[in-house]
Amino acid sequence: MTHAVVSARRDAPVKELVRSMRRWGVSAVPVLSAEGRGVGVVSEADVLGRIPQEGGDGGDWVTADSLMSAPAVTAPRGATIPEVARLMGRGRLKRLPVVDEDGRPLGVVSRGDLLKVYLRSDAELAEDVRHELLTHLIPRGNAALTVRVTDGTVTLGGRLPQSVSADLALQLARTVPGVVDAAAEFTP
Incomplete structure (x- = not known):
């Protein structure tokens, strides 16, 4: 699991989301409520699906809240590798936020993280x-x-x-x- 979690506020504009993804080299970011709980995830695919039409205003009106896949599919702290793999497989997810008992993100598990066990x-x-x-x-x-x-x-x-x-x-x-x-x- 990667412990550094790059996240976004619900009102974060699309450009801020893309800048964060590029800066940190991630393909998705969890979206957090004001209390710091995961409420959704915005992936590159979510952003690409909402590219503004030619001649539009650049998409600053599009926010994490309108782009995110919700509710957030998460893994609880202490979930086993097979449990996480099943969650990811069922949802066809490339990554999965790991959360504490209050729903606050602790890290992110990727498919690559799961494969490391075979090394x-x-x-x-x-x-x-x-x-x-x-x-x-x-x-x-x-x-x-x-x-x-x-x-x-x-x-x-x-x-x-x-x-x-x-x-x-x-x-x-x-x-x-x-x-x-x-x-x-x-x-x-």
Whole structure:
């Protein structure tokens, strides 16, 4: 998530919006109420859709309030990567403001931010998968667990306690951010 949030007031004219987007290298800005809560988002597409007709007055009359997509689709603080990805996918969004409990922006998550998780090393992923399995599913000492990761694909092996199914172990492994897929090679 990018923590610096470039935002706009509801009454900000279109030229101010475009200047802010260009200056800060962003393709959209959240629009905030007087109380600092997100009420909408103005994207480049929103601005381009409202270009004044030739011979018009330059569009200074167009404000963030008239351009914004509302209500603002946001992610709550603490949302997981899969939750944010689902929100963005459902809304076909390129970016998503992250807000606190009062609806005030804390940052912005972009598609690129979500993809960074796939750059984690295989060693990091193996360590996280092992930790998740041993913390949430398998009591220490009750399994001879092996975790191998190759290009983000996890292979679980060894022995599981009788109370733990291979399907459940695989399901938990797939929840680790950056894991592409998981397979099992458990011995009975």
